[in-house]
Amino acid sequence: xxxxxxxxxxxxxxxxxxxxxxxxxxxxxxxxxxxxxxxxxxxxxxxxxxxxxxxxxxxxxxxxxxxxxxxxxxxxxxxxxxxxxxxxxxxxxxxxxxxxxxxxxxxxxx
Amino acid sequence: xxxxxxxxxxxxxxxxxxxxxxxxxxxxxxxxxxxxxxxxxxxxxxxxxxxxxxxxxxxxxxxxxxxxxxxxxxxxxxxxxxxxxxxxxxxxxxxxxxxxxxxxxxxxxxxxxxxxxx
Numbered sequence: 001x002x003x004x005x006x007x008x009x010x011x012x013x014x015x016x017x018x019x020x021x022x023x024x025x026x027x028x029x030x031x032x033x034x035x036x037x038x039x040x041x042x043x044x045x046x047x048x049x050x051x052x053x054x055x056x057x058x059x060x061x062x063x064x065x066x067x068x069x070x071x072x073x074x075x076x077x078x079x080x081x082x083x084x085x086x087x088x089x090x091x092x093x094x095x096x097x098x099x100x101x102x103x104x105x106x107x108x109x110x
Numbered sequence: 111x112x113x114x115x116x117x118x119x120x121x122x123x124x125x126x127x128x129x130x131x132x133x134x135x136x137x138x139x140x141x142x143x144x145x146x147x148x149x150x151x152x153x154x155x156x157x158x159x160x161x162x163x164x165x166x167x168x169x170x171x172x173x174x175x176x177x178x179x180x181x182x183x184x185x186x187x188x189x190x191x192x193x194x195x196x197x198x199x200x201x202x203x204x205x206x207x208x209x210x211x212x213x214x215x216x217x218x219x220x221x222x223x224x225x226x227x228x
Contacts, residue, residue: 032209043201043219044153088153094209096143096158096166098217102151 002027004091004101012107019076021104023089026070033065035074036088038103044088048074079108112136114220116202122226123192131187131223133202142185143203143217144177146170153201159185160208192227199224 003026013019021035032051036044048063050056050072056063062075072091076083086103115134123129135142144156157167159177176188185204189196203217 038153043222045219046216049216090153092209096141096160096209097155097168099155100153 002091002093002099004089004099006087006089006101006104008102009105010107011104012109013079015079015081015108015110017079017108019079019083019106019108021074021076021087021089021106023072023074023101024070025072025089025091025099027091027093027099028067028070029093030067030070030091031094032092033063033072034090034092034098035061035063035072036090036100037083038086038088040086044100047087076106079106081108081110084108114202114204114218116200116220116223118223119221120224120226122228125194125227126191129189129192129225131189131200131202131225133185133187133204133220134183135185135202135204136206136218137183139204139206139218141165141205141208141217142177142179143205144187145201145203145219146198147201147222148195148198156187158208165208189225192225194227197225197227 035048038044050063050065060077064073088103089101092098117132142159147153157171158165199222201222202220205217
């Protein structure tokens with residue numbers, strides 16, 4: 001069974017701090033890795049995707065991928081209260097199916 | 111900005127009844143997906159659809175489920191005989207491109223239909 005694991009949280013950080021979210025996956029054949037943000041009662045929204053080992057930065061967000069360790073992370077710099085949401089890690093093995101983790105709840109305290 | 115739309119926003123049905131959930135993908139998108147999310151649980155892939163046929167489906171997508179693109183704009187998910195455990199949020203998504211090696215095209219999610227089976 002292919003799994004994507006995340007700490008459910010909640011992760012609480014003060015406004016302006018760096019939030020670090022982590023994810024591990026079980027299928028070594030996984031090729032594409034995604035971070036979605038989901039506000040309560042809303043649909044997932046793609047924040048970042050990454051394919052290659054290393055870091056990928058987009059504004060305040062940095063995704064990090066380590067395929068050898070089967071580990072993906074998301075850093076949010078200068079966290080804002082509006083970043084408070086559930087962050088979903090998702091993985092694809094190259095086909096159409098995307099496997100989601102259960103998500104980490106993030107609270108950014110003003 | 112173009113968006114995926116879904117109707118209805120909330121559907122209440124009796125166990126054993128058939129339901130059809132409707133989606134209008136973004137107009138130039140060619141790939142369509144259904145996901146479900148049981149309250150408090152993971153988003154789960156159900157099925158993907160391209161060129162008028164299912165391209166991939168999960169083990170959840172059994173004979174009780176079917177998908178259809180009845181015209182040039184709508185994409186539907188039918189559940190033939192609903193069960194209590196079908197109660198969930200159902201998300202439709204669409205993308206302009208499909209998976210291709212290391213590339214990926216963003217899937218845009220609709221707002222969801224909350225299905226409640228009594």
